[in-house]
Amino acid sequence: MSDAQLRTEFNEWARAGKGESMERGHRPVGEQAIARMRVTPEARVLDVGCGSGWATRLLDEYAFNGRVTGIDISDEMVRLARESSRSCAHVAFEIASAEQLPFNDNEFTHAFSMESLYYYRNIPKALSEIHRVLKAGGLFVAVVDLYCESEATHQWIDTLKVPVELLSIDDYRSLFIDAGFVNIFDERLIDPTPIPENYTGSSFKSREDLVSYKETGSLMISGEAAR
Numbered sequence: 001m002s003d004a005q006l007r008t009e010f011n012e013w014a015r016a017g018k019g020e021s022m023e024r025g026h027r028p029v030g031e032q033a034i035a036r037m038r039v040t041p042e043a044r045v046l047d048v049g050c051g052s053g054w055a056t057r058l059l060d061e062y063a064f065n066g067r068v069t070g071i072d073i074s075d076e077m078v079r080l081a082r083e084s085s086r087s088c089a090h091v092a093f094e095i096a097s098a099e100q101l102p103f104n105d106n107e108f109t110h111a112f113s114m115e116s117l118y119y120y121r122n123i124p125k126a127l128s129e130i131h132r133v134l135k136a137g138g139l140f141v142a143v144v145d146l147y148c149e150s151e152a153t154h155q156w157i158d159t160l161k162v163p164v165e166l167l168s169i170d171d172y173r174s175l176f177i178d179a180g181f182v183n184i185f186d187e188r189l190i191d192p193t194p195i196p197e198n199y200t201g202s203s204f205k206s207r208e209d210l211v212s213y214k215e216t217g218s219l220m221i222s223g224e225a226a227r
């Protein structure tokens with residue numbers, strides 16, 4: 001799948017209102033991950049695969065004297081993110097591929113990525129780009145829901161119109177190490193929102209699958225750019 005095909009697919013997501021629904025779905029766990037990032041007021045933060053930009057705006061609340069930049073391969077997602085962020089003075093968005101970041105070496109102190117890594121055609125290249133644009137000691141935190149150990153999420157693979165990488169926690173740890181990250185840390189984050197008695201959503205085939213997904217948790221993995 002080419003970048004253009006990925007862009008077309010995620011542009012459709014943006015037009016269908018999935019930018020907003022992803023915020024509702026991802027925010028309860030994303031907030032926990034961002035709280036662990038120790039983002040300082042002067043931080044320079046990158047949000048990779050920012051979608052509608054909800055996490056970019058949340059990061060801006062921490063880095064209120066710094067700069068927060070969201071990038072996404074979908075121009076429609078970036079348009080939505082820009083529209084929703086007019087009141088955020090230190091926030092900017094760019095259309096870009098994670099595998100080719102339009103930034104200089106060492107530009108950022110922190111990088112974040114929510115539910116985006118497994119869509120990349122070349123995850124090692126993206127991780128190496130994120131490492132390149134982070135200053136020495138800079139922190140990268142990624143969250144993924146779709147990973148080997150979360151079996152209930154595997155049903156998404158056939159329903160998605162784009163190919164995805166199904167990786168284990170160890171696979172992610174190895175990829176981070178290969179890209180030059182150190183002090184790798186992983187944790188499961190639990191979404192505390194209640195599970196409805198009568199599940200009618202479309203994300204899972206059954207309520208039991210939703211329960212299994214929630215109990216397994218989202219994978220947060222982080223690493224520091226080697227000094």
Ligand SMILES: C[S@@+](CC[C@H](N)C(=O)[O-])C[C@H]1O[C@@H](n2cnc3c(N)ncnc32)[C@H](O)[C@@H]1O
Pocket residue numbers: 006010019022023026048049050051052053055071072073074077096097098099113114115116119120121
């Ligand atoms: C599931 S959405 C998550 C969006 C947002 N992080 C959130 O939590 O709401 C995945 C996002 O990754 C973006 N994406 C996919 N492949 C990408 C790539 N190679 N480079 C940059 N963004 C990419 C998509 O356009 C989409 O907006």
